Amino acid sequence: LQAATKCVTFGSAGLLFGVFIIQGFIGADDENHTTTLGREGSDYTAAIIANLLNSKELTLWKDVNGIYNADPNLIENVQKIERISYREVTELAYFGAKIIHPKTAKPLMSKNIKLIVRSFSDFKKSGTVVSDFDEKLFPLVPIIIFKENQALLTISSKDFDFINEIIFEQIFSILNKFNIKINLMQNSALNVSICFDYNKLNFSNLINEID
Numbered sequence: 001l002q003a004a005t006k007c008v009t010f011g012s013a014g015l016l017f018g019v020f021i022i023q024g025f026i027g028a029d030d031e032n033h034t035t036t037l038g039r040e041g042s043d044y045t046a047a048i049i050a051n052l053l054n055s056k057e058l059t060l061w062k063d064v065n066g067i068y069n070a071d072p073n074l075i076e077n078v079q080k081i082e083r084i085s086y087r088e089v090t091e092l093a094y095f096g097a098k099i100i101h102p103k104t105a106k107p108l109m110s111k112n113i114k115l116i117v118r119s120f121s122d123f124k125k126s127g128t129v130v131s132d133f134d135e136k137l138f139p140l141v142p143i144i145i146f147k148e149n150q151a152l153l154t155i156s157s158k159d160f161d162f163i164n165e166i167i168f169e170q171i172f173s174i175l176n177k178f179n180i181k182i183n184l185m186q187n188s189a190l191n192v193s194i195c196f197d198y199n200k201l202n203f204s205n206l207i208n209e210i211d
Contacts, residue, residue, distance in 0.1 A: 022049075040093075040101040047115075051107035058113055059127075060100065061120040066128030067092070067099050070144040079141050083129050088140065089115075095183065096145045105130065147183060151198040155210060157190045168192070174209050178202045 024042025029035050037044050043060055050058040067089065068078040084092075086109040093102040099117065108115050109132065118127030155171065157163060171192065175182065180202075184195040 038101065039098065040104070043104045044101040047101075047104045047107045047113075050113050051111055054111060055113055057116060058108060059116045059118055060104075062099065062117055063119065063121065064099070065119040065122060065125040066117050067097075067130075069141045071098075071146060074146060075144065081128050081140065082126075083131070083133065084140070085135050086115075086130060086132060088135065089130050092143065092145065096147045097143075147197070149198045150183065150195055151203065152193065152195050153207075153210075154191055154193040160190065162189050163187055163192050171210070174206065177209070178206050180206065 022045075024045035025037055027035055027037050027041070046058055046060065064072065065080065067081045067084060069081060070078045072078045086105040089100065090102060090105045093100050093104070105115070107113075108130075112132055115130035116127050117130065119125055155163075157167075161167075171194075175194075175196075180196050180199075182194050182196055186193045
């Protein structure tokens with residue numbers, strides 16, 4: 001939708017009800033240039049609006065009945081997660097789960113707004129509830145996230161200097177320069193290995209900079 005639409009109706013008691021259909025996904029930067037919020041950006045839009053309206057809950061309608069412990073298109077016999085915390089669902093989204101935008105939980109958590117992920121093709125199913133609760137009461141099943149097209153880069157010390165905080169600072173500064181987010185990292189005395197999304201366009205420049 002290119003513009004917001006307002007539909008107004010009157011209830012039996014004469015009260016005014018408003019139904020607003022607005023766009024998601026589209027945003028603007030600090031200089032008012034049109035940009036996008038990224039994958040599932042409409043979820044993030046809905047969460048911000050729910051926060052501003054002090055809503056009690058937010059429902060996201062998806063093509064799956066809630067959040068599963070793996071992609072049902074890739075793995076058989078997946079399990080639906082009935083309840084999950086704001087923190088845990090943010091971790092899942094950050095590391096590649098495609099169900100919601102990684103920033104969706106923050107505006108909801110700040111006002112304890114319950115999030116429900118449900119299927120638009122089957123209204124009778126309850127979906128997954130995301131809220132602030134003790135995860136020890138609802139232990140999670142093992143969760144699998146597939147990340148394709150990954151690069152594994154190992155940086156080694158040539159003169160046996162330890163990989164210390166100063167070296168880490170230099171490495172992270174270079175990664176930030178090329179807008180690279182680390183998915184996994186392991187370090188030892190003389191090596192540090194990082195795994196990240198491979199980008200052919202800036203990979204050679206990254207290697208040259210690190211060398």
